[in-house]
Amino acid sequence: MNTEVAGLTFAYTGGPPVLAGVDLKIPSGSRIAVLGANGSGKSTLLRCLSGALKPTSGRISVGGHELRHNRSGLRRHRHLLQLITQDPDDQLFSASVREDVSFGPVNQGLSEEEVRARCEEALDLLAATHLADRPTHQLSFGERKRVAIASAVAMRPAVLVLDEPTAGLDPAAGIEAVDALARLHEQGTTLVMATHDVDLALAWADEVVVLSRGVVRQGAPAELLDSDPVLEEARLRRPWVLAVAARLRALGVIEAESRPRDESSLLALLARE
Numbered sequence: 001m002n003t004e005v006a007g008l009t010f011a012y013t014g015g016p017p018v019l020a021g022v023d024l025k026i027p028s029g030s031r032i033a034v035l036g037a038n039g040s041g042k043s044t045l046l047r048c049l050s051g052a053l054k055p056t057s058g059r060i061s062v063g064g065h066e067l068r069h070n071r072s073g074l075r076r077h078r079h080l081l082q083l084i085t086q087d088p089d090d091q092l093f094s095a096s097v098r099e100d101v102s103f104g105p106v107n108q109g110l111s112e113e114e115v116r117a118r119c120e121e122a123l124d125l126l127a128a129t130h131l132a133d134r135p136t137h138q139l140s141f142g143e144r145k146r147v148a149i150a151s152a153v154a155m156r157p158a159v160l161v162l163d164e165p166t167a168g169l170d171p172a173a174g175i176e177a178v179d180a181l182a183r184l185h186e187q188g189t190t191l192v193m194a195t196h197d198v199d200l201a202l203a204w205a206d207e208v209v210v211l212s213r214g215v216v217r218q219g220a221p222a223e224l225l226d227s228d229p230v231l232e233e234a235r236l237r238r239p240w241v242l243a244v245a246a247r248l249r250a251l252g253v254i255e256a257e258s259r260p261r262d263e264s265s266l267l268a269l270l271a272r273e
C-alpha cells in the first residue's frame, strides 16, 4: 500500500507556510526517516499525514484512498495509518496497559477474542507483555512510549508514523525501540519516523526525507546525508560513519565508492582492505 503526498502546503493560523508544496512517495513496506532542524516542520508534516491537521492545499493518499477530512474519511484513514506522537501521554488515557492497547480494536468493533489476540500480538511485538496489567500512570517514560506504539500497532495499520520514537530513551531502551520497529517492518508495516538522530537514520532507513524551508528532498540515506549542501541547508551533522569513511577514502584506505551505513559495515570494509 503506497502512500503519496502531492503539493502539500500547510500554515498555522496567521503564520507563514510551514510546508510549501511537499511531494513524497512512500513505497509500501519501506522505512523512511524524516530529518530537519528544530522547527523545520517534521511534526507538522507527520500530523498532516495522520489527518490531525488539515492542509491548506495538496493531497495525501494511502493505497489509492485519498484522505478526506470528514468523519468517515478520517476514520478510514486511521485504519490505514496511525501516528504516534512525541509525548506518549498524548495517547495513553486508560487505567491499565491492556485497556489502552485494547482501546483501538474495541473501537473498531472487533470481537472480544480478536481484541485479546490483537492486544497480545501488539504487546509481544513491542516486548511489553510483562507490562500488560500495570497501571499506565505508573510506567516509566520509556515504557509509556513503548505502550503508546503498541496501542497503535494493535489497530494493524499499514503505515505507522512515529514522531521521534527514540527521543528521551536511554541507549538500551533506544535499541529496544529500534528492534521493535524491525519486527514491525518484517511484518510488512510501512514505517515513517521523524528523528534528530542522523546515525540512526543512515543505518535504519531505506530513504530519508530532509525538510528545510518548507520543502523536502527525498533520497538514499548514504547520498543525502553525505551531501554538504543538503546537510548545511538543513542544519544537520554528517553521520559519524560517513565522516570516518570520507577520511578513510581520502587516505586511500577504503575504495572511493564505499559508503558504509553503520559501524559493522565500516568494520567489514576495513577487514576486507
Ligand SMILES: Nc1ncnc2c1ncn2[C@@H]1O[C@H](COP(=O)(O)OP(=O)(O)OP(=O)(O)O)[C@@H](O)[C@H]1O
Binding pocket: 012, 013, 015, 018, 036, 037, 038, 039, 040, 041, 042, 043, 044, 045
Ligand atoms: N500549534 C501551532 N501553532 C502555531 N505554530 C506552530 C504550532 N505548532 C508548530 N508551530 C510552528 O511550526 C513550525 C514547525 O514546527 P514543528 O513542530 O512542525 O517542527 P519540528 O521540525 O517538528 O521541530 P522539533 O524538531 O523542534 O520537534 C515552527 O516554526 C513552530 O513554531
